[in-house]
Amino acid sequence: MTCWDVLGLPSDADGRTIKRQYATLLKKTRPDDDPEGFQRLREAYEEALNWQQWAQEQDTATVTEVVASTVVAPVAADTLQAHYQQAMAAGLGLEFEVALLKRCIADDEVSEEDRRWAFETFQWLSAWQRLELPQDLIDALANRCKNALQYSLALAMAQRDEAGFLAAYAARFDQPWLKQPAHTQWFNQMLATMLTESHFWSPAVFEAVRAGQGWHGSEHGCPEDEWQHLLRRQQGPVFMAHQRALAATAPDTPQQRAARLLLAPMSLGQRRAFAQRLSEPDWDACRTLAATLKADHPEVAFAMPGGTPYFWQDWETAFDTLPLLLAIVVGCLAGALFQAPWQAGVLVSTAGDAFAWSIAYMAGGALAWQVWRPLAHRLRVLDERLAAKLPRWLSPTRLPLLPVRDLIPGAAMSIAISLQFGPAAGLTLVAVLAAVGAGKRRARLSVKEWAAIFPRKAMGAIGLGAIAFALVFGALKYLDSRHQVSRNQGLQQWTERVCSRMPRNAEACQAPATHAQWYGQEATQ
Structure with a gap:
């Protein structure tokens, strides 16, 4: 049994x-x-x-x-x-x-x-699935399905494949789990975020998604922040055409100057030179335009220098005064040495005086520039028209020099040091500025400063400059030493040098000293 x-x-x-x-x-x-x-x-x-x-x-x-x-x-x-x-x-x-x-x-x-x-x-991922199924498995299945769907759509966007995206979007009907409200809401948010952040934009894709998701009227289901961005991106071709038109016209307004800095077909050196001419209202317009491009036109922003519309931020506070400062110092030094008596042993002191005067000129020029710069910005339209009549070879960066902003201050500084140190000082100042400008024309600059990209080379250049300064100073000291007399060379009276050891009634000591007797061997040199 x-x-x-x-x-x-x-x-x-x-x-x-x-x-x-x-x-x-x-x-x-x-x-x-x-x-x-x-x-x-x-x-x-x-x-x-x-x-x-x-x-x-x-x-x-x-x-x-x-x-x-x-x-x-x-x-x-x-x-x-x-x-x-x-x-x-x-x-x-x-x-x-x-x-x-x-x-x-x-x-x-x-x-x-x-x-x-x-x-x-x-009937997985629906309201009719088994209640006994482990929740961790259900969550893992939902994540897998979401990732697979999102990957197919994102891949098409990354490849700029309009037809592929539309096909992947149409395949959503083969996903019955998307009919659940929670999954439908996730899908709607994911599409809005993807279209907003993608560098690729297709009006056909937006219209297809807009029709499929029911994004119409005031009761649309798209998240409000993304919806406003999407509408602006849909109107983007008109906006970009307007901004490029502004960039191609004369920079008479802050909006035109901002469009030119960000969108005009210029090299990086030309952009940097143009940025030095901007005022605070111009920078405000640049910030507004850059924010719009980054939020609504990422593809355009990605194509800019450094892949960002904010490539100009370091230029806002930077002012390229090094060429002018170098030109002032070299011009004052050259003019002072050109006028100095090289046989008098005063070259070092003359160079020191020239350097001190150059510092004074720098300080005075900086104060004058604070007054002159706002006036130059007010006359910007006239300045641009006058610049168009100047020969292009005058510009160091292939941008027209502005007569009011650039030429008048430079000419005033050249005349000022010429009046004190002679024409050689003014000509040297102009020559140094021209040499720096020629170097800028040939340089291929990147978004970052040269010193930031090549720190070792920058330190090496500073070291070479210090060595050159030391060599020049040593050469001047050597020249001075050859033409300076000692305490017993030509400084005493003739009677003190010769007749002090002779009798008072010596015939040679009775008559006034001659030139040869006074200077001795030095008179023949």
């Missing part, structure tokens, strides 16, 4: 049925009345539970192997349906579904047909 015969149950009874039958029979077979019968019942009960647990483990392993073999090698949907029916017949429908869910999450080789069958059969 088997344990099933004792319990009166079939061999495929589950654990719950076995426990209920045991409780029922236990009321009829008490240990006090029938100890042997109770012992047989207890043994049959334990054997049936052990058998049922073993059979369940075997069936679960079998079902798992069936699921694994099914999804690894693509099979027809009816085959997968047959396996599911077998699991259901064995009471292992939940186990089958969980195993298949794990494979769909972890295995990229699961066929699309099998995935579609699983979603349709089990």
Whole structure:
């Protein structure tokens, strides 16, 4: 007699049925009345539970192997349906579904047909899915589906593939899980963010998404911040055409000057030279235009120097005064040395005086510039018209020199040092400025300063400058030393030098000293 015969149950009874039958029979077979019968019942009960647990483990392993073999090698949907029916017949429908869910999450080789069958059969990610499914698996499945959909759309945008994006967007109808409100809201937000931040913009893509998502009227479903950006980007061709037209016209207004700095086809050196002519209202216009380009026209912003519309920020506070300062110092030094008596031993002191005067000219020029610069900005329109009549070779950066802003201050400084140190000083100042300008014309500058890109070379240039200064100073000192007399050379009176050792009545000491007697050997040099 088997344990099933004792319990009166079939061999495929589950654990719950076995426990209920045991409780029922236990009321009829008490240990006090029938100890042997109770012992047989207890043994049959334990054997049936052990058998049922073993059979369940075997069936679960079998079902798992069936699921694994099914999804690894693509099979027809009816085959997968047959396996599911077998699991259901064995009471292992939940186990089958969980195993298949794990494979769909972890295995990229699961066929699309099998995935579609699983979603349709089990209604995953919907309100009708099993409540017994582990939540972590449901969340992992949702993330996988979202990532796959987002990747296909983002890849098309990155490749600037308009047709590919439209095809991927149309495939959303094959994703029934998107019908759930939470997933629909995520998809709507993801599309708005993607279109806003992408460098690629297609009016056809925007209109397709706008129609598909129902972004119309005041009750549109697009997030408000992104919606305003998208509308501006849709109107972007008109806006960019207007800004490029401003960049091509004479820079008479701050908006025109901002458009020219950011959008005109100029080299970086020309942009930097143009930036030195801007005033505070011009910089405000640059900030406004740059913010608009970054937010609504990322493709245009990415094509700018350094990949950003804010490439000019370091130029706003920078003022390229080094060429002018160098020209003032060299001009004063050259003019002073040109006028100095080289045979008098005063070259070092003359150079020191010239350097001190150059500092004074720098300070005075800086104060005068603070007064002159606002006036030059007010006369900007007239200045541009006058600059158009000047020859282009005068400009150091292929930008027309502005007579009011550039030439008049430079001429005033040249005349000022010429009046004190002679024409050689003014000509030297002009020559240094011309040499620096010629170097700028040939230099290929990047967004960063040369000293920031090549710090070692910059330090080396400073070191060479210090060495050159030391050599010049040493040469002047050497020249001075050759033409300076000692305390016993030509400084005393002739009688003190010769007649102090002679008798008072010496004939040679009675007459006034001659030129040769006074200077001695020095008179022949």
